[in-house]
Amino acid sequence: MKLIIAEKPSVSKNIADALKIKGRQDGYFEGNGYIVTWAFGHLLQLYDAKDYDDKMSTWKMENFPFIPQVFKYKVKSNPRDREKPDTGAKKQLKIIQSLMRRPDVDGIISACDYDREGQVIGDSIIYNLKTDKTVYRLLLNEWTPAEVMNGLENIKLNTELRPLQDAGVSRQWADWVIGINLTSVATLKYQKGKGKALNIGRVLLPTLKIIYDRDKEIEKFVPENYYKLQATFKTKDEQEYEGTYIEGKEEKFKSKETLEEIQQKLIDKPGIVSDKQVQKKKEYPPFLFNLSNLQGYITNKYKGWTSDKVLKVAQSLYEKKFITYPRTASVALEESLVGKTAKVLETLTEDLPYKDEVKFVKSKRIFDNSKVESHSAIVPTYLKPKKLSTDEEQVYQAIKNRFIMQFMPVAEYEETRIETKITGADLKGLFISKGKVQLVEGWKKVEKVQSKDTILPLVQVNDDVDLVKHEITTHVTKPPKQHTERTLLRVMETCGKNYDGEGTDEESLNAILSGFSIGTPATRAETIKKLKDVGYITTQNKNLLCTDLGRKLIETFPIKDLFNLEFTGRLEKSLNDIEKRSFTKDEFLQLIFDFTTKAVETIKNEKEITINEVASQRKPNEIIGKCPVCGHAVIEGQKGFGCSNWKNGCKFVIWKNDKFLATMKKKPTKTMVKALLKNGIAPVKGLTSKKGNKFDANLRYEKNADNEYFSWKMEFDK
Template identity: 80%
Template sequence: MKLIIAEKPSVSRNIADALKIKNRQDGFFEGNGYIVTWAFGHLLQLYDAKDYEEKMASWKMENFPFIPQKFQYKVKSNPKNREKPDLGAKKQLNIIHQLMNRNDVDAIISACDFDREGQLIGDSIIYKARPTKPVYRLLLNEWTPQEVLNGLDNLKLNTELRPLQDAGISRQWADWVIGINLTSVATLKYQKGKGKALNIGRVLLPTLKVIYDRDQEIANFKPEDYFKLQATFKTAENETYEATYFEEKEEKFKSKEQLEEIRSQINEKPGVIHNKTVQKKKEFPPFLFNLSNLQGHITSKHNGWTADKVLKVAQSLYENKFITYPRTSSIALEESLVGKTAKVLETHSEDLPYRDEIKFIRSKRVFNNAKVESHSAIIPTYLKPKKLTSDEQVVYQAIKNRFIMQFMPVAEHEETIIETKIKDTSIKGLFIVKGKVQLIEGWKKVEKIQSKDTILPLVHVNDEVDMLKSEITSHVTKPPKQHTEKTLLRMMETAGRNIKQDEEDIEAILSGFSIGTPATRAETIKKLKDVGYISSQGKNLVCTELGKKLVETFPIKNLFSLEFTGRLEKSLFDIEKGKHNKNEFLQMIYSFTTKAVEEIKTDSAGTIHEVTRGRKLNDFMGKCPVCGHAVIEGKKGFGCSNWKNGCKFVIWKNDKFLATMKKKPTKTMVKTLLKNGVVTVKGLTSKQGNKFDAQMRYEKNTENDYFSWKMEFTK
């Protein structure tokens, strides 16, 4: 009898189904020579500091740094009462250990996810019981019946996965030491009042710094004016085209006078076609999804989605056998999967209207071992879902479409560049225009991607053309855009290195030099929001005042460094590959933490966060313009206290109209508005990045009961 331990109940059900086991007991399935049981993710957790030493129950500066002589594990805590163990976890752990000790069990198989965390979950449960029986590892990329049976025929000894276990332990212990010590000491040093701790983490802080840096770039951006010279030309066949003036490959000019001088020389003079180039260009489909690219694609395309939500939905699809392992950094498939992939493609092509255009080919863009790190890219399995939730449909369709695209014809377009020289002038530049015509739609059919054609008239070199008009247009440089979850995930994936989305050379990603892992990045972004360091404004991510103060005050600058954190992640990656020593890594972490604690203790900086518990938000702002009741401040806005009786007057703190001009309503602003009916708001920001002032009114709409802002400008 062989005992299989899965990471979750849903996975154990998949294994039992593959082995045709129908007999379910309390906490396990049994039949056909196998027992299949399960964990609920982590059943064990590291001791809390107070479990090692009683004095650590209270936070005192002199107790830190604290690094245990030997790390120990206990049953995970009840989420509602951390002082007590989770009874469900305790019961299941006992069931697993009893099954391991059964006389008829002669081998133990860990079937937890094939990654750092999965290895840690399985090993912590199994070796807690000090087994004397051989332990094996089931390594799968999907949970379809065929793959489960193949995997059970190709088990590995668990000892062969020791480097993966070392990496998992190193990550867990390092994060515990840094988190417990620096969170405690930072909270004691920089926070006044009792409340949520100042959360300090190895992956949390560099991610926060990325958002802070972008906010600072935007705040410090100084818009500059620039100008372009554009002209409209007419051919002998009376067809027209517009072109832009270029001089030494530059179309933007800081000096309007320079362009006015050029314009005076060329005005309404004829031109001649100086050069014409026509090129056919191929457009390859985007690579297969890894987790970060999938999260970026979905969050940018669909409102209300976060990276964390994408991961949860993808995990559900994986556990239900519909997609391959989602927590991957790879954008290609292993070359050994060629035959299997062809069958998957055939299954998913059956009912597509363009199935005749789908052709399986073994290309290096799709099958390339050099682009695979542990797990291949995410693709559908051969099992077609009969029913999906609306959220599952969004993620599944994106994965399926991206997969199908790889085997559709390459899209092609024709690009035409026409260069026009003005006759009888001494100007150095040329008027240039580009045209584009889609020739082959190819893979773009899959998601009905529309290509915009720019069709130019037929001309030849040395043809003469007439200038109909010319004009100088004014423009303003724009600040960089705020980070979204898509751009932030990309920064984390590449540790800030400028690597293009579809770049062939992805060595930096696959060498482990990154911020976090595909499995943890979404959790990091969510945690930054939960602890109050960043907030969302639509799809944009911005630093809160607390996050900004933390970056500017907290003295351990290495923890904000992409380079430093990227090197730590690279070390964990190398431990996983057997190229770096676990103990050396941990000693470096302990030394770093000890020095950091001492640096914080002697730091002279003041308070970062002052907790004002029980702060009264229902301050009186003024009288409601609708019903005359008091307008008071609430958590999310300034609203009428008569709302229970149907009054809908409210000014939201995250008001979207004001947010477009980088403003939030303040108490003073609301009080003035309610008193006078109008308020002068200073320092609004236009779309071009210019600052301006305006008088604002908040008036009831004629067609409904809601209010809208009206702006007035004073000379």
């Protein structure tokens, strides 16, 4: 009997289904020679500092640096009360321990995700519970039944994954040491008043610096005018085309006078076509998605998405067996997946209107071991989803479409470049006209990508043309754009190497695959979310901006290495090198401990400056919306949501114990009131009828015609 430990209940169910196990017990499945149990992600967490030593219960400058001799684990804390262990985690650990000790269990298989984090989750449970039984590792990229069965036939000894475990605990312990020490010392030194700590992290600060630097670039940017000279020419058969004046390679001129002098020379002068070049060009589809590119694509295309949400939705699709492992840095597939990929493609394209154009090819652009690090790119599995939520549908379709594009014809277009010289004018430059015509739509059909055609008239070299008109146009240089999650992820992924592209050039691919980055595909979204949560950055539409607190931290905090992309990139690369056995856990941790000790001493010796002053004043009431009677702000009080203008006689209020809603076992919520004030109508779910049945309805809160009070109106969707 083998005991399989999965990372989550949903994954253990996938494994049990593949093994055709029907028997479910409390905390595990059993049957057909296997027991399948699960964790809830991390069941264990590292000790807090005060667990090692009581003196660490209160933060005192003299207690730091604090680096444990041995790192220990405990049951993860209850999220509502960090002083107590999580009861669910405690219970599940006991179940796993009793299963591991069963005499009929002769081997344990860790089936946690095949990455650093998954390795640590499985190993921390198995080795902290202690066992003398052989431990194996199930390494899978997807949870389809066929893949689970294939994986179980090819399990490895867990000892072979020791470098992955070393990299995982190195990352975990390093972040604990830097976080605990520098967060504590920075808060003691630079914060006045009690409140949230000043968060200091190995990945957090360089990410903040990227946004800060872009904000500064925009602030310092001085717009400049530049000018262009545009001309319109007419051919013998009365067709017109436009051209832009160019000298050398320059078409933007700082001096308007220069172009005005050229304009004078154009008066009453004809033109001649001095050169014409026509080239057929190919457009290849964008590469398969890795996690960062998927997050960038979705957050850029749809409103309301964050990279954190994209990861959660992709994880859900992975656990439901519809896509392969999402936390990957690769944009290609392993060459061993050729046969499987062909079958997936056949299954996914059988109903497409353009299926005749889909052709499986074994291309180096798609299948290339040298461009795969640990996990292949994200692609769909052979299982077709029958029903998905709107969010899941958007992410799944993006992955599916990107996959199908690889096997569609390459798009082709014709590019025409015409050079027109002015006859009889002493000019250094000439006019350039460019045209583009799409010849083959190819992969663009998949997402109906529109190509803009610019059609030029049919002319030949030495054709005479008339100069119909010319004008000088004024333009202004534009500042760099604020970072969005898409552009920020790109910088994090490559530590700034050519982040404006799609990540397909060799230099940035090599940076990604060597691990020279800020964070990992799995942690970047979490980092961006944390920067927002701790108040270092804020969002404006899709743009990310530094807050005053974030700016002060960067300009004051003395440990400049933590803001440095190169420094952080080297640390991340060292973790990657531990996985590849070219660097050791001990060397890495010594580096971190020395850095932390030195950093703490530096902060202690710095002059007293306040980065953050936490005010202890009462929070102002949140404005819920605009009063429909007098236009003043509606705010939440103890007993209801009412107009702030009540002292002057406005009677608008929605009571929290509203009798009409109470008959349907509902109370008004902030969300409901916001919707009513903004849209005049609020969709409400889970109302209870007199018979006790649940139903949904749209509610309006409308002023009575004969008095100044309001009444509820109920509507139903057709």
